[in-house]
Amino acid sequence: MNHDRREQEETERVEALLRADPGPSPSELAEARLMLKRALARERSDGATPAPAPLRLASRRWLRISSQAAGFALLVALLAPVLPRVLPAGADARAPIDVVASLAGEASAMRARIAPYLPSLPSLPSFPLPAGMTSRPMEMRPSPAGGLLDWIPSLHSDAR
Amino acid sequence: MTVPAKPFDSANDAAEVRAFLAGDEGAFERLVDRYQRPILHLCQRLLGIEESKDLFQEVFLQAWRALPQLRSPGAFRTWLFRITIRRARRRRLARPGPAGLDNLDRFTAESEGDPIELSEELARMRGSLARLPERQREVVLLRHYEDLSFAEIAAVLGIREDAARANHYQGLKRLRRELHVDSGGSDGSRGGRERTDEP
Secondary structure, eight states: OHHHHHHHHHHHHHHHHHHHOOOSOHHHHHHHHHHHHHHHHHHHHTTOOOOOHHHHHHHHHHHHHHHHHHHHHHHHHHHHHHHHHHSOTTOOTTHHHHHHHHHHHHHHHHHHHHGGGOSOOOOOOOOOOOTTOOSSOOOOOSSSOSSHHHHHHHHHOOOO | OOOOOOOOOHHHHHHHHHHHHTTOHHHHHHHHHHHHHHHHHHHHHHHOHHHHHHHHHHHHHHHHHHGGGOSOGGGHHHHHHHHHHHHHHHHHHHSSSSTTOOOTHHHHSOOTTOOGGGHHHHHHHHHHHHHSOHHHHHHHHHHHTSOOOHHHHHHHHTSOHHHHHHHHHHHHHHHHHHHHHHTTOTTOOOOOSSOOOOO
């Protein structure tokens, strides 16, 4: 009990001492302020201005979108050359075309997602279809179904 | 003696920040007017008298440059203290010699404004503060010199509120012990001046 009281008194004394610290004097403040004033003047004369926030936010968003697009392009570039090799020997000759069509579908979906953020983009180039193919929409193979993600397990499957 | 703390007004800060972002350079000057005393005081206690003016200048320059990135203008005060703490840590790390070792003369040196009758006790207390581990010292300073709540301290230091409370408790306990020993307390020794308690 006595110990607690002494501890309390000591704590109060420490707190009182902390409160009693007068802090910087007016002359110290004036000197620090003068140094700051000079530094700010130097900064302004160097042409440094704080950039407005909206511009920074817009550039950050643009950076995010372009990095996503670059990532997707890299994925396509990596996958495209290896596709003919990983397909089974007896596979349908149109299989690589289906894969490319899936990738194109993913690309157009991504383009639709990011289009509102882009100021303007040139129209995508059109490529002529190989001889013998019509311009009607291609039928997708029923298995594996649909999107690019469904293809990935089959690419890495091991028949053994 | 002790300068009474001006009542804190986050709405006023927010208005000045918005005015500055709208192009009113005078608004930044008014913010400096408002915070120059607490920031310089904190700089003196974090790094000592000598380096405090350089740190003060760095803090406000950094604030001037980065103000457009401040998401919540009402949080200007805690943001400014955060800049101060980080810059002070960086300067301490950049010092030559063993990291975190402070020259106590920097802290126990009298300031021009110190009242004569308080100088000896103040010097002892400042020396004890300088020997506290960094985190404890920061918490004690923010709590007792800047009147920040534990929630605000936690936000400034990026720690949990209960950690801020624990550091405050440990810091005061240590100060109590050191001051008691320094003034010839129960154990009779006058040790500790040369010791550094940095973890």
